[in-house]
Amino acid sequence: MVTRRQLIAAATGVGSVGLLGYLLSRDDGATDTPTPDERRRPATPTQTETATEEGEAFVDRADVVDVREFGAVGDGETDDSGAITEAIRAAESGQTVFLPATSDSYLLSFDGTGGEAAIHLGRESDLSGITVLGERAEAGAQTLQVEPGSYDADTSNWALKLEATRVFRGLRFRNLTIDGARPPGDGAASLDGEESLTGVLLRRGDAGGGHDIAFENCLVRNCSASALRFEESGVTCRNVTARRAGRHGFNPVAGDTAVDPGFVGESIRSVHNDGTGIDHRRGTARLENVYTENNRSGNKWKHHVRRLEVRNHHSVGDRNRGWRSNHTGTDDVPDTQHIVLRNVLVEQPKISGIRVSGDNTEIACDFENIEVRQTEVQDSRAGIVFSRAAHTGTETRGRIVVVGTDNGGGVYVGSDAVMNVGTFDHFRNEEGPFIAESGELNFDKIENVDPGRNIFGTPGAASVGAFTGPLN
Incomplete structure (x- = not known):
């Protein structure tokens, strides 16, 4: 297997190039019961993005950045993290970074040096107005698959990390699956389990919140820490599932008030996580059409929270409470x-x-x-x-x-x-x-x-x- 470190050492072109593909696995949602391994099936060709009015193929449009142009081809074994990162960084406002369907996964490999992000965005370029689009809107399509054992398990690592060095407006991630390759039999984070890999992180930075970031038709699963953590305001999750995280499924922690509500969850599902399904810790949040099941610590809000709205929520077998206040401190407490x-x-x-x-x-x-x-x-x-x-x-x-x-x-x-x-x-x-x-x-x-x-x-x-x- 070619690792990210080997590619970096050998690369003479654009970053650490790799191959591009995707892994299709079942998450059909008919019943949410624990599944130790998610079944896989081969890809079948479809076109969710069609030709333009002039008959031009979607990938040939001037406003489309195809990750294959940055060296991505895809075999599930060669590291694709560098190619995907460079493609997104190269995109300009109004453009779409396109991840086409292939027969295997986009492998995300780490160097093992600790504190790494496989896809690290926000420092080098403004991401406003960019859409990162997987070709097919179905479970398991365009999977970003973490290479097991490639990251340092004694430090924090991230599959996708957004640094809020500036305000991102109109940034979209659509039709993606992120699989953190959580070790089989891993226990709950902070108890006896690994807690070193978060799926998606918006890191608090100089921007101070007020973003317009959306995750749409995304599945984040098998991360040893939280699936999704947002530390500034202005994030929407629409048709998003968090599954089998070692910590929390959805973890909005926006302390700023630049956008109210700071986090919006519309049609979200959080199941089989070893922390909470939804852990709202700071700021404001609006959740509508929610399903949670078998989350070890149920769902909660902390004493820092100013406002939480929950409408149309179905909780099944959450091991603690369906919802609970968790007031454990006195700092930053609203009246x-x-x-x-x-x-x-x-x-x-x-x-x-x-x-x-x-x-x-x-x-x-x-x-x-x-x-x-x-x-x-x-x-x-x-x-x-x-x-x-x-x-x-x-x-x-x-x-x-x-x-x-x-x-x-x-x-x-x-x-x-x-x-x-x-x-x-x-x-x-x-x-x-x-x-x-x-x-x-x-x-x-x-x-x-x-x-x-x-x-x-x-x-x-x-x-x-x-x-x-x-x-x-």
């Missing part, structure tokens, strides 16, 4: 957090369904149309916990449904929290419909009934995430 949870279904969580609990800050919560089913309630009081300076609006509106709570009640309201809800349906909760201790629960209607599963129409695994629908 009030604004949290919107609307049309949310949490099924079979390990600890409880949802926990909204302020600490060193007030939580103003729009809490409407929430359904929690079959929770074991470990180290918690109920399927839904509302406490410590948390409150909803003054009107009783919306609906909550709690069914099948073991070892706890349906709803717990404590520590002077106030929850107002229009209709409260409860059924077979071991310690009754609710427990109110120094808190206040108000409702217009309460019924001992199971109204049926998913009455708010939250999305299933096959309906959101990478390659599940058209882009606007």
Whole structure:
């Protein structure tokens, strides 16, 4: 196998050139259950990009930069990272960097010197107005495949790293799969597992946020650290899946306020990750049409967050909580957090369904149309916990449904929290419909009934995430 180091030593032309290709593997999303190895199938030729009006082939257009022109051909064995990097750096605003389909993967190899990025962008050129486009919008097509064992596992490394030395406007990544080659049997990061490779990183820099960066129809999988981490505002993930990361699936950490919301997730799926599915740590975020499953630490927001909006989220078997506040410090804490949870279904969580609990800050919560089913309630009081300076609006509106709570009640309201809800349906909760201790629960209607599963129409695994629908 020709490594990146060998190519650099031998190169006399453009950077470290390699071959170009892609690896097709199944991620069809019909059911999201753990799969130790993802099946592979041969490529079949298609054309998602057609000729121009003049009949000119897409790759021959003046505004298209073909990675093959930089030496990429593709065999899954020769390092392609240098060729892809040089092609993107050479592109100008308004141009498309095109990754055509071949029969194998785009190999991303590292030197093993530590602290490396296979594709490192942002320092040498302005990326504004550039689209990086894989030919086919399907799972596994145009895979950027990390070479196993080529990076230093004792340091942080990245498959794709964007340095925010300037503001990027109109930067798009579309129809790509990034595979971090996470070692088989690897444990959770920071526990007993490797934590050295992040899939995608937007590194905080001099730009100060305010970007317009989009990842569309992208799958990021098998990274030993987080799949996607964004440290400045202005990133949108649309039809994106994070799978089997050693740490978090989606990790927005934008502390700046140049764009509000700082992170937008539309039609995203985060499954089988050994940290959280979604870990919102700073700034603001808006999430809509979300599916999460079997994430070791559920989904959470931190005390730094100013605003989080979650609409149409379906959580299945997240091992902790479907959503929880995680207030563990006092630095950069807003006086009030604004949290919107609307049309949310949490099924079979390990600890409880949802926990909204302020600490060193007030939580103003729009809490409407929430359904929690079959929770074991470990180290918690109920399927839904509302406490410590948390409150909803003054009107009783919306609906909550709690069914099948073991070892706890349906709803717990404590520590002077106030929850107002229009209709409260409860059924077979071991310690009754609710427990109110120094808190206040108000409702217009309460019924001992199971109204049926998913009455708010939250999305299933096959309906959101990478390659599940058209882009606007």
